[in-house]
Amino acid sequence: MKHTSKQEKPWYLKKRFIYIVTFLAPPVAFLNILLNRKEWEREEMLEYLTIATASLAVWIMRKFVPFNLFMLTVLPVVFIILIIYGNRED
Numbered sequence: 001m002k003h004t005s006k007q008e009k010p011w012y013l014k015k016r017f018i019y020i021v022t023f024l025a026p027p028v029a030f031l032n033i034l035l036n037r038k039e040w041e042r043e044e045m046l047e048y049l050t051i052a053t054a055s056l057a058v059w060i061m062r063k064f065v066p067f068n069l070f071m072l073t074v075l076p077v078v079f080i081i082l083i084i085y086g087n088r089e090d
Contacts, residue, residue, distance in 0.1 A: 013039055023079050026056040
């Protein structure tokens with residue numbers, strides 16, 4: 001069941017929640033997106049999957065690569081840009 005703009009989406013399908021979970025726990029966000037992929041339009045689902053995949057790649061790399069201050073400064077900036085860009089009205 002795809003939600004139209006007039007219908008209220010559940011909290012776990014809202015854009016801001018997806019971005020926050022993607023930033024804090026990428027594997028959980030990835031599962032949420034894959035399990036609820038039929039709830040969004042194709043373009044919206046692909047946007048979420050792209051962001052979650054990139055975040056998951058950085059998250060996994062952070063687990064195996066030694067601690068680096070560069071990753072800690074770049075990652076939040078990238079997500080802030082994505083959140084601002086995602087909230088734009090086209």
